Every structure is written in C-alpha cells, then in structure tokens.
Amino acid sequence: MAEAKGFFTDTSVCIGCKACEVACKEWNQLQGDAPVFLADSFDNTGKLDAQNWRHVKFIENDAHLSASTTVGDGQAWLMMSDVCKHCQQASCAEVCPTNAIVRTEFDTVFIQQDVCNGCRNCISACPYGVIGFSEQTGTVHKCTLCYDRMQNQLTPACAKACPTQSIQFGNLTDLHSAADKRLAQLRQLGYSKAQLYGRDDKVYGGLNSFFLLMDEPAVYGLPTGESAQLPSHNNVGGYLGVLIASALALIGGIVALRRRREPTPRPAPPEPEPAAEPAGTTSGGGDR
C-alpha cells in the first residue's frame, strides 16, 4: 500500500477564485449544474453534489464586524474550498450495502462506479453532504481525490490549480506537519480562533482531507462533537426498539386472541317434554 495521501486546505489563504472548482470539473469531465442565481454572497455553486466535487463556500461572518472596523481581522468574510473529507471512519462506506465504497491504496475513499447501484443510502449517511446522485449515470458521485492522477504520480487537479496554495496535496504525515506549523504561525499572529479540523482523530477517526479554519467548525457548516456521529451509533437503540415492540406485540396479540368472549353456543335442540311429576313432590334447587 502506498503512503496515505490527502488534502490540507488552509482556509486562511483562500481568496475564493474558484479555480479549484473549474479545474476539478475540467479534469473529471463534470458538466456542472445549470447556473442558478443563489443571492448567497459570491456563491453560485450552492453545494457539493454529483457535478460539484469542490465547492468554494463564502461565509459572511457579520459577528466579526463592528462600527470601528471594516476589515474584520480576517474573519469577517471566510472562504473555504469544501470537498470530500475522505474520513478514516467513513459513514458512507459503513452503510453502503454493495461495498461499492472502498478505501484505495492511497487510503482515500472511492466509489466504484461499476458496482454502485444507486440506492443512495450513502447520501443519507454522509454527515458533510458530499455525495450526490446523478440521473445520467444512475449512481452516486463525489471527489475521488483524482485517483487516476494519483496513480500516475500527478497532483490532483484542484491542488494543482490553486493559486494561493490554499489546497495542498501530499503524504498525510507531511501535510500534518505543514498544518501544525501554519497553525502555530497564525496563533503567534494573534488569530486565537484559528484551528485545525480533522487533523486528529476526534472527528470520524481523522480526515484525510483536513482543514485549517479561522473560526469554529459550525461557522463553516462542519459537525463536531455529538453531531459528528457514525450512522451505526443508532443500530443498537433502533433494533432494541424493534425487539421491545415485537415482545409487546406478541404478548398483546396473544392476550387479545385469548380473552375474547367464548363463541355463543348454538341453541340446543328442543328437549322432549318431561314426564309429569308425581303429585306431592316439589321441585328442588334446579337451574333457574
């Protein structure tokens, strides 16, 4: 197995040029969605899906603007080139019933297009909203981390095109070192909120595509803590509910069928007239 590869996306130097989006579409022959005016800052891509494997988010962080400043200390207008995180514990692979989603020799998460049957279970599982369904192919798609380019010792298209080195590609250990250095540098410059997301194993066992953020992950739409759970955490509780319901239903069903009124007996055929009682006798405590 080759050494684990990944992306380190340093959002502090992203300028929102969208070269990554264009390069990704060009290399992977993605047509892109029909243009829509979203009225959402400079964003007209909207979200990651089957046609957008890179998406530059523009986050207008008004909380950092005050009357005395228009700069916002570099945190008022955040930009981030979002992409598949290639999670170490991948929710999509966990639920995929066809085993179409596998880890490659580069330790990245890859969807085998000839195996996927388009059940879309992975879409419901991905906590980052990365995977999209294509009506054209009938399968799901996401960033492959340019698997074909990696096999030929080439840098993924987005990282190659990024003019500010916001997207860095390489061996994961090297990227970790670079990220640690950059974080220390930013902290030294006074950016106290700067932090790494996915560098350690706190989120889905670590992300092969991890980020340097200038604010809290929630500001960028990234789950943390209790919100970053694998789908399987609901397995035990869910099946326990089925088990409890089954037991109660069985008991209730049996009781309901047992406690019915006894069927009304058919009227007995008329009995022959009893013989006349002898005079002087009285009837006892018979049926009344």
Add this chain to the structure above:
Amino acid sequence: MPLAVHYTQPPEWRWYILGYFLLAGLAGGAYLLGTLLRLAGRPSDEPASRLSFLLALPLTALCPLLLIVDLGQPVRFWHMMVDSGVQGPAINLKYLSPMSLGVWGLLVFAVFVALTFLEVVATDGRYKYPGSRLVAAVLGGFLGRVVNVVGSVFGLFVAGYTGVLLSVSNQPVWSDTYALGGLFLASGLSGAGALLILCAPWRRGSEASEEGLAGADSFFALLELGFLIVLFATLAVAGQLTQAVGPPWFVLWAIVLLSLVPPLAGRLTSRLTVGAGGTAALTNVRVSAAATAVLVLVGMIALRAAVLWSAQS
C-alpha cells in the same frame, strides 16, 4: 440526546420507498397475525389465519419490485447480495448496514412466506399443484407450525428494520431518535390487522376472527401511540421536533393520530348531539369495521410519509 446539527443532503427516497415501507410492514404483520391466529387462536380462527398467510405472499412479492425500481441502476440489484467489486466476488452481508441486513432478511422471509402459501393452498385442497399432496403432508402438521414461528421472527424483522434503516443515517429527524423501528413495527401490525378485517369477506369463515383481530388491533394501536410519544420526546430533546411536525407535515401527523382513535376506543367513537331542549348528550356510534380498517391503513401511509418527507424537506 443533545441538540443535533445536520449538514447532510437528502437521499430523495420518495414514493417507491414509501410503498416499500408500507408493504414490508403489512407483509410482516400479516404473517405474524396468521401465526398468532393459528397457534394462539381458536380452531374457528383457521380461515382468517389462512387468509393472512395468503395475503402475505403478494405483499412480500411486491417489496423487492419497489426496491429495485427505486434504484438508479435497477439491473444491478444483485450487487446488494454479491460483492462484484475489488473486494469480490463474495457474499455481501454487512451487519452495520440495515439495508444490507434488510435485503437478506427480506429474502429469507420471502422463502417462509412462499412455503406457508404453498402449505395453505395444499391443505385447502381447492387448487392442486404438482406436489401439493406432499406439501400438505409435510407442512400440514408440526413442521408447518415451526415454519410459521421462524417465519414470524423474520416477519417482525422485515416490518421493523425499515425504521432502523432510517435511523442509521445522519439525516435530521431520522437519526435523532431510536423509536422509528418499533413505531413502524407497531404500525405495520396494526395495518395488517386492518387489512385482514377488510379482506375477511373474501374468505368464508374469516369473519369469526373479527373480534379477536379488532382486540389485537387496539393493542397494536396503543403500542404505536407509545412509540409515537417516545418519537416526539426524543425529537424534542434533539431539537428536531419543529422539522418533523412543522408545516405542512402536521397534517399528516394529525391523520396518524386520528387513525389511532377508533382502534383505541374499541371501534366506538362518540358523537355530540344536541337535543331539542338544547341539552348535549354523547351518543355512541359504532363505526363499521371496514371504515375503521381503511382509516388505520390511511394512518399507516401518513405515518411513513410524514417521517420520510419531513426529514428530506
């Protein structure tokens, strides 16, 4: 469960999946009711039991069809069972994936449903098929009852796992509760009882079980109500109640709750009438069993639609 935050995309599971969830609940429920009527009922319940087993077959047969049609690549449906990729060829059975378990569960359940169907037709004697005497001899006794019991276990699984399938995700609402599996199971049993009451006129003698079925249905409705309370409570704690019951989905939830009223009240509803003197009085009106059954089935559809739609809106 703490407040949940979701950044996911909806899988766009719509009408086919709604139909599948409905049929899976009915099929699993019908098979279990057939077993209960046969093993816990009276000899007079045998016609209703057989009707239940007969109904389970077409209901089960439609399930994989809906699942396959919903796939983006329907001809690759068998990839659910056989790994055709780099890790294959091998059997695909992933215990962490309810969809994977469900495919196998449905397949095994279908075998039991088919066996029981053949047994019922053979022992009925109305229609003959090659080997029907042998089937009647082999499955007409103890072995057939064993098939019923084991098949019912798979029936319960098929009726309930669909809720677990939704919960094992990162979708809002679905992943914020453990109650969906039990809720779908209770609703499936209730719906199966209603379907059986509706179909009873088709098979002579089945009407004899109507009272027992209505009693069981009342209990299943109570169970469903209990799981509904758990569902709403867990969603409220997770901060997802508004997403689940907000407009326009409250209409569907209202139908669900309304559909529970007749079975819970023993198929008796109360009507307020105002007399000539202006006095109000409650008059009990017996709602027909058929109307109640239809309402229960509508509630069953509404429940699944509310759960599926609200999370993906």
